[in-house]
Amino acid sequence: MTTEAKKPVLRILVVDDELIVRESLGAWLREDGHNVDVAESARKALRMIAQNGYDLALIDIKMPTMDGLELQTRLAEAASDLSIIIMTAYASVDTAVKALKNGAYDYIVKPFDPDELSHLIRRAQEHRSLAVENVRLKKTLEASAPRIRIVGDSPAMHRIHELIASVAPTDATVLVLGESGTGKELVAAAIHAGSPRRYNPMVIVHCGALAEGVLESELFGHEKGASTGASYHHKGKFEQADGGTIFLDEIGEISPQVQVELLRVLDEKRVSRVGGTKPIDVDFRVVAATNRDLVAMVKEGTFREDLFYRINVVAIDIPPLRDRPEDVPQLAEHFLRRICVSMNRKGMSFSDEAMEALKTYAWPGNARELQNAIERAVVTGRPPTVEKKDLPRYVTDVDASVGAVARARSLKDVEAEHIHRILEESEWNISRAASILEVDRGTLYHKIKRYGLERPSGHDG
Amino acid sequence: MTDEREPDDLESVEVLEVAAPPRDLVEAVTAALSRRVSVPCRIRSVPEAFQIPHIPGRNQADADRLLSAVEALGPPVGHVLVALTAEDIGHPIFTHFFGRARHHGSAAVVSVARLDPTFYGLPEDRNRTVLRTVLEIVHEMGHLAGIGHCDDWSCIMRFASTVDAIDNRGQRFCPACAAALPPGFAPSHAPCPPDPEP
Ligand SMILES: [Zn+2]
Numbered sequence A: 001m002t003t004e005a006k007k008p009v010l011r012i013l014v015v016d017d018e019l020i021v022r023e024s025l026g027a028w029l030r031e032d033g034h035n036v037d038v039a040e041s042a043r044k045a046l047r048m049i050a051q052n053g054y055d056l057a058l059i060d061i062k063m064p065t066m067d068g069l070e071l072q073t074r075l076a077e078a079a080s081d082l083s084i085i086i087m088t089a090y091a092s093v094d095t096a097v098k099a100l101k102n103g104a105y106d107y108i109v110k111p112f113d114p115d116e117l118s119h120l121i122r123r124a125q126e127h128r129s130l131a132v133e134n135v136r137l138k139k140t141l142e143a144s145a146p147r148i149r150i151v152g153d154s155p156a157m158h159r160i161h162e163l164i165a166s167v168a169p170t171d172a173t174v175l176v177l178g179e180s181g182t183g184k185e186l187v188a189a190a191i192h193a194g195s196p197r198r199y200n201p202m203v204i205v206h207c208g209a210l211a212e213g214v215l216e217s218e219l220f221g222h223e224k225g226a227s228t229g230a231s232y233h234h235k236g237k238f239e240q241a242d243g244g245t246i247f248l249d250e251i252g253e254i255s256p257q258v259q260v261e262l263l264r265v266l267d268e269k270r271v272s273r274v275g276g277t278k279p280i281d282v283d284f285r286v287v288a289a290t291n292r293d294l295v296a297m298v299k300e301g302t303f304r305e306d307l308f309y310r311i312n313v314v315a316i317d318i319p320p321l322r323d324r325p326e327d328v329p330q331l332a333e334h335f336l337r338r339i340c341v342s343m344n345r346k347g348m349s350f351s352d353e354a355m356e357a358l359k360t361y362a363w364p365g366n367a368r369e370l371q372n373a374i375e376r377a378v379v380t381g382r383p384p385t386v387e388k389k390d391l392p393r394y395v396t397d398v399d400a401s402v403g404a405v406a407r408a409r410s411l412k413d414v415e416a417e418h419i420h421r422i423l424e425e426s427e428w429n430i431s432r433a434a435s436i437l438e439v440d441r442g443t444l445y446h447k448i449k450r451y452g453l454e455r456p457s458g459h460d461g
Numbered sequence B: 001m002t003d004e005r006e007p008d009d010l011e012s013v014e015v016l017e018v019a020a021p022p023r024d025l026v027e028a029v030t031a032a033l034s035r036r037v038s039v040p041c042r043i044r045s046v047p048e049a050f051q052i053p054h055i056p057g058r059n060q061a062d063a064d065r066l067l068s069a070v071e072a073l074g075p076p077v078g079h080v081l082v083a084l085t086a087e088d089i090g091h092p093i094f095t096h097f098f099g100r101a102r103h104h105g106s107a108a109v110v111s112v113a114r115l116d117p118t119f120y121g122l123p124e125d126r127n128r129t130v131l132r133t134v135l136e137i138v139h140e141m142g143h144l145a146g147i148g149h150c151d152d153w154s155c156i157m158r159f160a161s162t163v164d165a166i167d168n169r170g171q172r173f174c175p176a177c178a179a180a181l182p183p184g185f186a187p188s189h190a191p192c193p194p195d196p197e198p
């Protein structure tokens, strides 16, 4: 949700009666990649702000007719989400401090130290992205509360709904367990949305996707300086989640070294940026998730026992779809509705045979696989009905009796069968099959060998 | 000849001594610079009448006015003039700069003052000063080639507001910035002789 991609481009207004400040500061900020306008008086600034809207205004404190302080007061009423930085000479630092008390974002003394100025801009950018993120989250939460409701009427899902409802308003750490595709992130989002923290960000960390050194600075941030190779400090995910929820997905993938650090942060609720000396207090709630067997990992010694107990306060175990086939119709209808909306197709529905096929198939890839299959059917099918023939072949090839057996068989059998189907589907193109299965090619080769899957002869060419 | 802002081929670099640091430093910088570009680098002394503009009330040369004065010496197209000075350079509204150049300009100004560890109370380190100076010159020459600041950490065109940042950012152009360089700059993928690292 929160990404560490490019910092946002700011819309900045420079308000100063001195030409050299407007020109040189404007040029400096533009070189830094921002959209900059200038105004030579407070009156003009008020007009421009009313017309254009800015993220940040740099305002000179000493201007004829209306000074910076008065402008700030007026803006506080008119444009409350505008960040204001007061520009001042050494002599009027006291006045600038008054401006701060009045709600100015910060102040900077002329002449500007380029380092200080660039810090101030970075901070305004961070502030901006968090504000934008909060507004976005607020909107999605308010507009789509039902979307965070997790679909499923089976007894197992009923228990999960109850668990989410009872644990969400607390600050308890939650561990979400379940196979890939069961919707662990959705459970985390539902917990966050049901908590008093919902107007603060939920920050998602995909622990498995990050390299060792990177994960540390991703989670804990880094300080600027020679030891970190960083010229600006960087807020880690815990700091970004301040006041909100941090979702640690794939927590089973983190290295022993980061496990130690993580345990410390969870205990102390303070983070130390890499290369930093003073710890920063942070207020966050943790939801973690994994598809790995953490108990087995603790026994093996690859996952710390103390960390396991620290995160396993409340466990929510999402059963695979094959164990609750009664949820398939409701889920299928839900996905169909959503996909139709997003593809701008009017109310489609499933034919009886199509629904029968969906109910029969074992869905080793769980809800995500079901969603993909329906998406494909909507793309290839013709409105208003999704027919059995529109569904992927590996779904429909299973006749009812085989499907019933499939559900009863071991996970290994189901996996072997599923891989085999996808290989057939993709005409044994390993890369394509691997990408459909969301595994790398090495893993796929390994599984093909392990399950003794073979390309049928006479099928090549 | 048009005045279109196509990057001109780089043909030579002249290091102009303006209230210059010690001669051996200038020579070391020029030698190191010539290993980073594939055109001749020479030292040139400043005309006798040349006046360094200062900022009133501050013990600093005015970077922008100094730059204009150097540009007025009129280096021919393709020949870059880099004024190297021991004086601290500043600006009426900025405390200091390490270097200054205009996009597509013909000249740059680089000050050694704040690149020297002794400025920060640290022991003298000649190799480090030379390396920082060369890197700052190459960065400013990137601006002369029309390249703006780059977000890539490994790129010499990343903005650096401190000497730490100069030390920490990359010493070469990233592929994207390198692609915008005119002929004459050492291409980033070519093996570059080692710098006099400390
Ligand atoms: Zn620059």
Ligand SMILES: [Zn+2]
Pocket: B150, B151, B152, B155, B156, B157, B158, B173, B174, B175, B176, B177, B178
């Ligand atoms: Zn670059």
